Amino acid sequence: MPGINWEKLMRNRLAIFTVAALLPLTGGASLAIAGQAVAAPPPPVVTVTGTVDDCDDDASPEEVTIATSKESKTDDTGVKSSNKYSVNFKNIPKKGRSATATVTCVGGSTYTQDFKINGAQGTTPVTQKVHLEP
Structure with missing residues (x-):
């Protein structure tokens, strides 16, 4: 039975945690940018x-x-x-x-x-x- 490669396992877990931590931040940034849309200005006088x-x-x-x-x-x-x-x-x-x-x-x-x-x-x-x- 092969041995467990703990180093590889830890890197995979770190990658998963990093993605999980970043997803809410990027989604929130997208919503913040979308929320800043400005209506067209009224026509001039x-x-x-x-x-x-x-x-x-x-x-x-x-x-x-x-x-x-x-x-x-x-x-x-x-x-x-x-x-x-x-x-x-x-x-x-x-x-x-x-x-x-x-x-x-x-x-x-x-x-x-x-x-x-x-x-x-x-x-x-x-x-x-x-x-x-x-």
């Missing part, structure tokens, strides 16, 4: 700005409201005095989004204009100029 014409009845504009399927913004500050508007959108994807501008004039007359708001292609905020007219 898109500013829509421009000039506003009077309504068909020659009434001066009072406010501009621009609406998309996700958000609606109104500017009534500079419209009355300068016929200019500026609104910021935070949810415009890269492919852009359809929008409708509604201009409300003194006396309640209105007109609308449809256009597309172009999304930013990178991470830098962008400005789009749109002239509104009846």
